[in-house]
Amino acid sequence: MAVPEVGLYAEVRKQIGVVQVVVLVGDRTPTKVHSEIHCNSIEVDFKDSKHTFTLPDGVGLNPKSCQGLHWVSGDGIHMRLQLAGDCKHDADEGIDDGGSGCSSVDVEIKALRQSDGAMFRCVSCSGSLLASPRSFSRVLPLPSENWREMSSDWCCHGNEYTRSLGQSSLAPNEADCFVSELYLSVHPVIMDANSVIVKAVTAKDKDAGTSTKRSQVQCCRCRQVLGEALYKANPSDDAKQWSAIENVHLYKHCIQVSDVRQEGGGLDGISCNIFSNYSLEMFLANHFASLSKSQMSFKFIVQSTDDNKAVLLLWLLSYDTMLLCSRSSAVSSCWKPFNGDEEEDERDDRDANAGVQYFRIAKILYHHRKDESFTSLLQEWNRDFGVETVRLPTHSCMELLLLLTTSTQNTPVSLRTMEGFKVGYLRMTTDTNQT
Numbered sequence: 001m002a003v004p005e006v007g008l009y010a011e012v013r014k015q016i017g018v019v020q021v022v023v024l025v026g027d028r029t030p031t032k033v034h035s036e037i038h039c040n041s042i043e044v045d046f047k048d049s050k051h052t053f054t055l056p057d058g059v060g061l062n063p064k065s066c067q068g069l070h071w072v073s074g075d076g077i078h079m080r081l082q083l084a085g086d087c088k089h090d091a092d093e094g095i096d097d098g099g100s101g102c103s104s105v106d107v108e109i110k111a112l113r114q115s116d117g118a119m120f121r122c123v124s125c126s127g128s129l130l131a132s133p134r135s136f137s138r139v140l141p142l143p144s145e146n147w148r149e150m151s152s153d154w155c156c157h158g159n160e161y162t163r164s165l166g167q168s169s170l171a172p173n174e175a176d177c178f179v180s181e182l183y184l185s186v187h188p189v190i191m192d193a194n195s196v197i198v199k200a201v202t203a204k205d206k207d208a209g210t211s212t213k214r215s216q217v218q219c220c221r222c223r224q225v226l227g228e229a230l231y232k233a234n235p236s237d238d239a240k241q242w243s244a245i246e247n248v249h250l251y252k253h254c255i256q257v258s259d260v261r262q263e264g265g266g267l268d269g270i271s272c273n274i275f276s277n278y279s280l281e282m283f284l285a286n287h288f289a290s291l292s293k294s295q296m297s298f299k300f301i302v303q304s305t306d307d308n309k310a311v312l313l314l315w316l317l318s319y320d321t322m323l324l325c326s327r328s329s330a331v332s333s334c335w336k337p338f339n340g341d342e343e344e345d346e347r348d349d350r351d352a353n354a355g356v357q358y359f360r361i362a363k364i365l366y367h368h369r370k371d372e373s374f375t376s377l378l379q380e381w382n383r384d385f386g387v388e389t390v391r392l393p394t395h396s397c398m399e400l401l402l403l404l405t406t407s408t409q410n411t412p413v414s415l416r417t418m419e420g421f422k423v424g425y426l427r428m429t430t431d432t433n434q435t
Contacts (some may be wrong), residue, residue, distance in 0.1 A: 083301075
């Protein structure tokens, strides 16, 4: 008789030093369960099997702090613990960046600076986007998004410098590459005009009687959206020359950046893509977190750029949460396609004492427009000045909904709703780790 799989699901809130733990057992209802909490592991002993979950480095538990221990039918064992005192700092430093002390932007800047020649490709069809490989003389980080709106608060008294700075543009020169958390900013002259097209997208708001114009950069071969073009001034409808574009933003999850070495070097550029860990999920999670930081808003109305109709209502609860899960849990299973190491997955699935992998996530409450209370809540949020509107392409809206609903379905049943909202997650980093 096969032994039912037992999984671990845990949310680590680093700022308050609390870990919410759920030992998942599915439909299993044992008569007796013996559990032991250690500083770096959790052991669960059923009558017919024993399971040990080893926690990742930087996450230590205080066994004596266990509270709220109870059994939930359909889930399993629920408990709440505190992080060990000497692990609270480690959780901040060790998990988010793998203990390296460097942010992902720093690593990317270093790789671009050391490159003998960078070649940008479409992530969908691998078509080349540049006229020729480029070596950048300056590779610099960009400030956080919406920095212009915050520039007026940099000085206690407004002055001409801050006002002019807020109106200025951080446009790169031909030999520059500016790196943000979400995109690369490059000069249009380095792009191959025969490989990309600039498409004007107009979103009409029927209620307000207004329209919004945006310029998308798309791949000529597969029509994959690569980013957006920023013009020096508002161009006329027939202005499609590259000379009218000031800079191009290329989304990291839409491009491959390969390092072109000397011939005979034996280096496959595509295989060393420095953005291989990026995905639409990571892009959206960091985008909402960035908006929350800059706009001091935690509620978002997601609209489609095609018709400006609201698709989702999002409430960002946190973006400092670490999600721990064993490979045997449903949460881990639903994210396996993103890991990119199928052989390792199969090996760990056979390990009875498989370690725990972890993700940094944005925890989100959401309503879809087909939900019963969506219309009334949308009207309420439209009257709230603290709610921000985010416009995304229709296909991105649908993928966002799919990501959220998938995470909800693979969350313990008792944790899937809160205050009438569904609870979902978006990974802010795609690097999955296991002990």
